[in-house]
Structure formats: structure tokens, C-alpha cells
Amino acid sequence: MKYTSAQANKLLKKLNDEYSALLDKEQRSRDFRAAMGEDIESVRPAYDYAKTQARLEELEGALRRLKHAINRFNTTQVVDGFGITIDEMLVYIPQLTKRKSKLLEMKSRLPKERVEEQYGRQSNIIDYTYTNYDLAAVEADYEKTSDELSRAQLALDTVNQRDSFEFCE
Structure with missing residues (x-):
């Protein structure tokens, strides 16, 4: 797909925001506290390690490719x-x-x-x-x-x- 630099930078911001939000969500859900006698399952946050890691890697790859494409454009476009x-x-x-x-x-x-x-x-x-x-x-x-x-x-x-x-x- 064709992007202008302005569009690509908007997409870059969107991907970075999604990546940061996913990291934040993982940080808050990968471990949790429960009081003695409390039903652990009732307070367990939803967290799928494999799915989260796969999405993080997917976003990292997209960010690398997009930044590279922007950098190539910036170094060649007069x-x-x-x-x-x-x-x-x-x-x-x-x-x-x-x-x-x-x-x-x-x-x-x-x-x-x-x-x-x-x-x-x-x-x-x-x-x-x-x-x-x-x-x-x-x-x-x-x-x-x-x-x-x-x-x-x-x-x-x-x-x-x-x-x-x-x-x-």
C-alpha cells in the first residue's frame, strides 16, 4: 500500500500506541494479588501469555518495517x-x-x-x-x-x- 510520509507517521504513532498499551496491559495482568481465603479465580485477570507475546512480536516487526520504510524515503526523497x-x-x-x-x-x-x-x-x-x-x-x-x-x-x-x-x- 502507498503512504505519504504524513500518513506513515500517523500509522507509526498508532502502532506505537497499541504496543505501549499492550505492554501496559500485560504489566497489570501478568501477575496479581489475592487475599488469604479469597477465591483466586474470581480475581484472576484475563491474560494469555502466548497470544500477548505473539502480538508484541507482530507489532515490533511492523514498527521496524515501517520505520525502515520511512527512513529510506527520508534519505532518498529530495x-x-x-x-x-x-x-x-x-x-x-x-x-x-x-x-x-x-x-x-x-x-x-x-x-x-x-x-x-x-x-x-x-x-x-x-x-x-x-x-x-x-x-x-x-x-x-x-x-x-x-x-x-x-x-x-x-x-x-x-x-x-x-x-x-x-x-x-
Whole structure:
């Protein structure tokens, strides 16, 4: 069956949720307590060891195959307008995000700011912090980086929604 990356990731989440729920259910039902004199069979939770293990193995196999299919798609599918693969884009976007955050902090500075505290205590000495860069250049780089980040995110969203790959459950 053909899946887009977005669909495959939804399926991956569903399989992971089912796997976690089954592990949790097994944890709560594989052993139990009963009080002295209590009818053990009346408090025994339903648990089929063989059936549970078989389903867990089935889910593990499906998860491995699906993750592999997604990884292959991510390492071979080129993102339009960028000339890089999805897996490279998944590194590039956090790099842009980090750069944008740094530039935001830098562009928010005043050219000269008074330092109120020094080493955690008040001081009679007045210190100033000066920017050692061109604020206009930083603002321009911030806008450029912000635009590039938006363009990269939209391009990745597009390829994840449009292009598909084969996966057999």
C-alpha cells in the first residue's frame, strides 16, 4: 500500500500506541494479588501469555518495517527548492530555528545597556554592555533566516503530504 510520509507517521504513532498499551496491559495482568481465603479465580485477570507475546512480536516487526520504510524515503526523497533530502532537511530546520532564536536575542539588544548587578550583588560602579555588531545587519539576517525557516517548513510539509512510498503492513 502507498503512504505519504504524513500518513506513515500517523500509522507509526498508532502502532506505537497499541504496543505501549499492550505492554501496559500485560504489566497489570501478568501477575496479581489475592487475599488469604479469597477465591483466586474470581480475581484472576484475563491474560494469555502466548497470544500477548505473539502480538508484541507482530507489532515490533511492523514498527521496524515501517520505520525502515520511512527512513529510506527520508534519505532518498529530495525536497523541492532545496536540493537536499528530507533527512538533511530534518537537520537543517533545527539549525535554522537555533539561528533564528540567537538572532532574535541579538536584535532585541540595545546598542548600549546599563548593567544593574554584578556578580549577584548591587554595586556603585555603573557598567554598560555595548553591542559589538551592526544591529541593522542582524535584523536583516533575522528576517532572511525567518523567511528561510518558513520556506523550509512549508517545503517539507508539502513533500510529506504529496509524495508517497510503498509499505506493506
